[in-house]
Amino acid sequence: MRDVLEKFSETIRQAAAEHTQLRIRGSGSKDFYGLALIGDVLDTCTLTGIVDYEPTELVMTARAGTRLRDVEKTLADAGQMLAFEPPHFGPEATLGGCIASGFSGPRRAAAGSARDFVLGVRMINGIGEALHFGGQVMKNVAGYDLSRLMTGSFGTLGLITEISLKVLPQPEQELTLRFELDETQAIASMNAWAAKPLPVSATCHHERALHVRLAGAAVAVGAAHKKLGGETVPDGAQFWQSIREQSHPTFAHAPALWRFSIKPTSPPLGLGKQVMEWNGSLRWVAEDLDPSRAFAIAHRADGHATLFRGGNKRHGIQQFSAGLLAVHKKLKRAFDPHGILGFGRIHADF
């Protein structure tokens, strides 16, 4: 393994010296996201293996190329899970891609995001240096939180080679309920329930249906079902998977997919076909919106919008204030001074 890592360092050093672009890639399951995919591929697929896993420590450490399905199977065999319920978006999705993209699934609002569960990373920066930030313990405030900064950085700050993650027990029971509510009613209900001690692990509103997933001890789930009512959904797991993986028809047939991350109590956006999650904090709009309009609407809703899939990426996929753009450019240079790792993936200027 040391040889493999040394070879990665060497490849990066050479690219830095020659100013050639490199594109870090696992299985390419997140290739649809972002702007330019330029440069020679730096393939992480052979960097596999669960390095350390102790269920009673609630920590797993695995190499970046380890398939996400293998990570999840190993955890499931011990009755544990990645609580942020990451989407795979491809059968060979890697753990490295999962963390580099930082995407979280339906359970995020209740349990936390990908970044919340990252404890440490080993990485190689843009000049080929091997670095280790964080560790294998949750409570660790030594130095700046660079392992969490790497989460969601899309390979633009360095090559992640190994990740330590906090893991949690699987819930004893899950139950999905369905309520017939319009968007305004759904927003009010989701937020009202989120303010009560109820074991809700996911919410999703689409057209006139609000789906709610209860999770926890059987007695708790039963008691919550009694309190909330609603119709039980027999194939709940399948429904949530279709939302997580975006195989649900609304996503699958979308001309473009915009991701609005906004204040959960924001009134309906009125932009067309939509799937709403995370108590209203996450609204997927399956329409080919005018980017400046989308960015403006998100800003008014105290959040931001991302052109997630398809559409016209000419004006970028996300909007940054001048001050934040300057910080991003400088941070990029701090880790990748020659700008050879995924330059322009998130924004044309870094």
Add this chain to the structure above:
Amino acid sequence: MGMPELLSSEMLQPQIAHAELVAQLTSVLPPASLLHEREDLKPFECDGMTAYQRLPLMVALPETEDQVREVLRICYRGRVPVVFRGAGTGLSGGALPYAYGLLLVMAKMKHIVHIDALARSARVQPGVRNAAISEATSPYGLYYAPDPSSQIACSIGGNVAENSGGVHCLKYGLTVHNILKLRFVTIQGELLEIGSDGLDAPGYDLLALITGSEGMLGVVTEITVKLLPKPEKAQVVLAAFDDIAKAAQAVADVIGAGIIPAGLEMMDKKATAAVEQFVHAGYPLDAAAILLCESDGTAEEVSDEIERIRQVMNTAGATEVRTSRDESERLKFWAGRKAAFPAVGRILPDYYCMDGTIPKKHLPYVLKRIDELSEQFHLQCANVFHAGDGNLHPLIMFDANEGNQNERAEAYGAAILELCVEVGGTITGEHGVGLEKINQMCVQFNTGELKAFHAVKAVFDEHGLLNPGKAVPTLQRCAEFGAMHVHRGQENFPELPRF
């Protein structure tokens, strides 16, 4: 106690005359908000790490974000170093003033700006006390979860700077997991809005970068915190063990049973004895270790979980298992643990509270080594442990007036921190590096990593004016410390780990 001294390479001097600085700052601050007479500076000479004391050149107490920005612009132009301070409860010297700089105190910015009960968030100024947030949101059935032990006094701005935890962070996370947005001002006086009212923000995770950055990158002028529904019920189990290893195993068993308790704390025999004398909570004095394991949630969740916790404790060989019967008994069970530090302070005039994190499985080994080190340094140490997440607080007891106990306590503490790193842990779980652990940063990180930290710092503060000499050591310091370290002899300290 020997404060890590500034190296000559770390000295920064303002490029503006004292009188001119006073005039400029006075012009942007309300009356009586700039202190520069010695007797007025004295109350600010230290934070919760009282062994380290230093007077700043002057102290500013702004009341608004605009005043903060103006003050920092003046300091940037005049190359005046700046140290930030919240409530001054920090335990690592993070708010210790810089002798040639300004101490910028945020305590007057203490308003709760807005509570949005339906969206479950609150906008608060940095000087608001941690506990004051939950007090204000209680009428809505909501609370702010991170509960550092100093919560009745510590400020939320300080919590963000240190990424504070507390007993309940095993289940509810650290500060970084419980905030949505920051208004952040850089040394140049620029305002950045970090995060959003949604659950994420575009680009890099700057919220995670800034949380826990110990005042090195800028200052927070407003925080939007997440609020959670107050649990319907909470109950705690107290379990006594005749052997530390059994107690450590019980902790593993709780997690192994798929339980994530709201709190899971351990106290060793010395800590229990100290606490019982002080608080009379009824703790079993013959136990080698006691565990406090709390469950919170709906009434059904709690009764189910408490029953499972009891089973685990009994199966693990607890000599005694008690369950709190009502809220006042629950608080009584906790009273001892919460009073651990002052209780220990009654035994000897001084104590040195350490803060390291280790993988839980190494607890028996680490405690054994701490005992051995106790013999070596001829000082007593009581241990309190956030068992659920491996965060250890050894309390080294000593008398600063007796011989060289000061130096021995410090050396004992340094040895414990290095022991934490040796077993794959970290030198600080929640108190921060500050000044106290700056030398140990040279043990935990290599040159490339420290350079990465410096490069990140330079993005925000290229002149190094913010909190100089804290949190992240210079390479010069590590070179000097490394040489000193080897010189002391390998037989006194564990092998330096290789990275």
